[in-house]
Amino acid sequence: MNDNQFKFTNAVVGVPLFFVLFLWFIYWMEIRFGFDFDRNGIYPRTFSGLQGVVFSPFIHSDLNHLYNNSMPLLVLLAALQFFYAKQSYAVIGYGILFSGILTWLIGRSNYHIGASGLIYVLVAFIFFKGILTRYYRLVALSLAVIIIYGGMLWYVFPKVDDTISWEGHLAGLISGFVLSFVYKTPEYKKPVKYDWEQPDYDSTDDKFMQRFDENGNFVNSPVVEEEEAGLMSGYFTSNVAVDYEIVVNKKNESKPES
Structure with a gap:
């Protein structure tokens, strides 16, 4: 195990920046052309509501909603891409898919939109994965994430705020937790010496x-x-007889001092 696994690449900046800019582009299209994308969100336990499993993370109700999701996404996606580059795209893709399906199963009969479910996926994955690896740098990252975003945990419970989708938050938290066990990180495993x-x-x-x-x-x-x-x-021991002969060389004998 060594720190050579941590490599800064263009993707560390490019992936989160592209993702967030795409969210803002979708919101600009909605405002500019008068679209209403809310109906493309997750509507639980309906066939038409399944489209939101894919589309809901890219839809936001207002500018404040979009801004509050953009900043954590920039930080968490960059951390994911830097520390878990090999698993990053799978975590993002399956995180959106699994959290969306779970929200569709347990959610209230309303449209669920926003990228907050993905944020909870990233927080849960980074936190639990760092603890599981037991590598000191990743454990430190886990502690930093929980210190910064630990307050989000309250919003996975019902009745805290009726205006938010606590079901989507809970689904994201569960999905990130499961993915932290599914995707292994052998590159951070301590080498066997004994x-x-x-x-x-x-x-x-x-x-x-x-x-x-x-x-x-x-x-x-x-x-x-x-x-x-x-x-x-x-x-x-040996079966061969060995005879020793001591030879004294008179030239090498010590002489008395005069």
């Missing part, structure tokens, strides 16, 4: 671990002692 870190490690085959009993007390394992005794005897 045998005991292997998933198929068996301590009964480890010579060192055989020196300890089930209570952690040091013991002399008979199996280990027999193997060591066999190695020692095989190393120091």
Whole structure:
């Protein structure tokens, strides 16, 4: 695991900027040409309301609604693209799809519009994914996200504000949570250095671990002692007779000092 996985590319700026500009373009078209896109939102449990699963994140009721969604999207999409570049497009696409379908299933009989569901997908994914990786930089990102956007959690409950789609928020939160488990990040996995870190490690085959009993007390394992005794005897014994002869060179003998 290393920090080389974090690479700044044009997509880190381009993806969130393009997405947000597209939202503003849709809103400009609605104002400029007098369209009413609200009816293209999610209308729960109706066949025509299914179109909102795809279209609703791009539709906003007024300028304030659009502005409040634009700023978090810029920040969260940039963070997603920088730290989770390999998973970013799938998280955005499936996040919109799954949160929309869940909203269609549980929502009130009204039109649900806005990109807030996607925002909750991103917050949930970044937070839970960072905790699951246990990589210190991603954990720090998770904490930063929850500090900045933690107050949004209240808006997944009913009766907090009847003018917002708490169902869409809850659907986005659930979808982001599920996606954090679905999409793995092996690039952030800690490399295995020792045998005991292997998933198929068996301590009964480890010579060192055989020196300890089930209570952690040091013991002399008979199996280990027999193997060591066999190695020692095989190393120091031989069937060949060896004769040693000591030769003294008189030239190298020490002389008394005069």
